[in-house]
Amino acid sequence: MSVYLSHDPGVWIAAALTLFIFSFLYKDNPLYKFAEHLFVGVSAGYYLVLSFWSVLVANLWDPLTSALGGAHGSPLAARLGDYRAFLLIPALLGLLLFSRFLPRLAWLSRWSLAVIIGVYAGLKTTGFAQGDFVAQVQGSIQPLWTASWATTVSAWIFTVGLLTTLVFFYFSREHKGALGVASRAGMYFLMVSFGAGYGYTVMSRISLLIGRLQFLLHTWLGVR
Amino acid sequence: MSALDRLARLDRRWIFLVTGLLVLIPLLWPLNLPLTPAPPVRAYHDAIASVPPGSHVLVSADFDPAARPELEPMLRTTLRQLLQRRCKVVVVVLYQGGPLLVDQIVRDVAAAQGAVYGRDLVNLGFKAGNEAVMVLMGQSIPNTFPRDQSGADVRTLPVMRDVRNYSSFRLLVSIATGYPGTKEYVQQVQGRFHIPIVAGVTAVTAPTMYPYLQSGQLRGLLGGMAGAAEYERLMNERGAASRGMDAQSLAHVFVALCIVLGNLAQRARARREEG
Numbered sequence: 001m002s003v004y005l006s007h008d009p010g011v012w013i014a015a016a017l018t019l020f021i022f023s024f025l026y027k028d029n030p031l032y033k034f035a036e037h038l039f040v041g042v043s044a045g046y047y048l049v050l051s052f053w054s055v056l057v058a059n060l061w062d063p064l065t066s067a068l069g070g071a072h073g074s075p076l077a078a079r080l081g082d083y084r085a086f087l088l089i090p091a092l093l094g095l096l097l098f099s100r101f102l103p104r105l106a107w108l109s110r111w112s113l114a115v116i117i118g119v120y121a122g123l124k125t126t127g128f129a130q131g132d133f134v135a136q137v138q139g140s141i142q143p144l145w146t147a148s149w150a151t152t153v154s155a156w157i158f159t160v161g162l163l164t165t166l167v168f169f170y171f172s173r174e175h176k177g178a179l180g181v182a183s184r185a186g187m188y189f190l191m192v193s194f195g196a197g198y199g200y201t202v203m204s205r206i207s208l209l210i211g212r213l214q215f216l217l218h219t220w221l222g223v224r
Numbered sequence: 225m226s227a228l229d230r231l232a233r234l235d236r237r238w239i240f241l242v243t244g245l246l247v248l249i250p251l252l253w254p255l256n257l258p259l260t261p262a263p264p265v266r267a268y269h270d271a272i273a274s275v276p277p278g279s280h281v282l283v284s285a286d287f288d289p290a291a292r293p294e295l296e297p298m299l300r301t302t303l304r305q306l307l308q309r310r311c312k313v314v315v316v317v318l319y320q321g322g323p324l325l326v327d328q329i330v331r332d333v334a335a336a337q338g339a340v341y342g343r344d345l346v347n348l349g350f351k352a353g354n355e356a357v358m359v360l361m362g363q364s365i366p367n368t369f370p371r372d373q374s375g376a377d378v379r380t381l382p383v384m385r386d387v388r389n390y391s392s393f394r395l396l397v398s399i400a401t402g403y404p405g406t407k408e409y410v411q412q413v414q415g416r417f418h419i420p421i422v423a424g425v426t427a428v429t430a431p432t433m434y435p436y437l438q439s440g441q442l443r444g445l446l447g448g449m450a451g452a453a454e455y456e457r458l459m460n461e462r463g464a465a466s467r468g469m470d471a472q473s474l475a476h477v478f479v480a481l482c483i484v485l486g487n488l489a490q491r492a493r494a495r496r497e498e499g
Contacts, residue, residue, distance in 0.1 A: 139439025211293025
């Protein structure tokens with residue numbers, strides 16, 4: 001095993017900040033606070049700049065100047081695609097959102113919000129109906145007797161799990177007798193799914209630690 | 225004081241220390257524990273392997289540096305497999321924190337594979353709008369992304385010559401950490417435009433993706449670092465995910481042990497209090 005320390009100042013800064021954050025595992029301290037506040041500030045600045053260049057300039061300013069500049073003929077020319085002068089309408093709606101800073105004109109922002117909510121409600125509803133509801137109901141209908149015993153067992157477990165879990169969430173009758181047994185079975189299926197979720201969450205968090213330690217070992221210390 | 229009582233009062237910093245050591249030591253001295261690719265990972269690999277050479281594949285890389293340890297290995301291996309199959313790769317980013325990171329990965333892999341940017345692959349960069357962008361891409365991708373990440377007019381790039389909308393692609397690869405991500409692609413794109421989708425997601429997201437896999441809405445799935453490592457194994461590579469799996473396995477065993485011991489200690493205390 002050999003060690004080759006990085007000569008990149010950026011790597012040293014990143015390594016120091018990583019160690020500052022790790023120091024919180026022992027106890028809260030000023031180095032951790034410094035790294036935390038720096039992260040919050042840098043993140044806010046980074047996303048602000050990114051939003052300006054990748055949303056405002058790319059989606060509005062550039063297309064509008066291109067459309068209204070006359071380089072493509074009419075500002076409504078078909079070859080401009082989605083970047084025609086129509087963008088003035090969302091630009092206006094975007095500006096209306098800032099009317100919330102003026103109490104007497106604040107009601108104007110509701111028009112923009114109405115468009116945002118309307119568009120996303122429409123997209124979400126159709127998307128959920130197609131992608132989740134119908135397709136999942138179709139997917140839950142399985143043959144219970146197949147040539148393969150493994151598939152058959154799997155289909156039975158799936159179907160029993162599906163039905164008993166649905167029973168668990170049926171609250172219009174007291175869970176006693178057969179309903180109680182089914183409900184309890186549904187609860188066990190749910191607990192298995194929570195356990196699987198927890199296991200995956202542990203994997204995700206450990207992955208973050210592995211990523212940081214790989215950075216410290218290989219990129220910073222150059223351990224090979 | 226019994227051993228279980230002492231466990232119940234154990235300073236949590238000892239647990240942090242042991243976890244840290246269990247992760248650190250295998251990174252320095254690998255154990256090379258066995259790793260068997262799971263059926264969803266095999267399906268992911270096979271879905272890409274079945275794309276005819278020369279076909280266009282859309283890769284949506286929607287993650288930021290926080291998900292880098294899990295998703296970067298997936299993206300790198302996926303791009304390598306696609307370029308080795310001589311597929312034309314179009315990369316898009318719908319996650320705001322990701323464009324610069326993804327661009328760096330795309331250019332690294334392209335250089336290593338000898339792929340020519342603009343001819344073999346292109347990174348169209350980030351577009352704000354979440355589901356609205358997904359739906360717009362179904363109408364026209366050149367209109368939705370008129371310029372690539374570096375500002376070039378996409379209509380002038382050879383790789384984009386035959387790209388109109390989702391119908392131009394044989395496969396959509398969604399490598400995503402959250403919103404917008406794979407779930408939104410399934411809801412907005414798979415059902416509406418009938419394009420086959422495979423996904424690589426963070427471990428936290430993976431359990432919510434299994435219903436889509438079971439129903440056939442996803443053709444394959446990589447879940448977290450384990451999925452990435454199994455995929456690397458199928459590609460006969462030993463990348464960052466594979467190197468991290470020894471540490472991952474030891475940490476999981478330790479967490480399971482902590483859960484068992486914690487429950488025993490709690491049960492002993494409850495019994496004593498009842499008594």
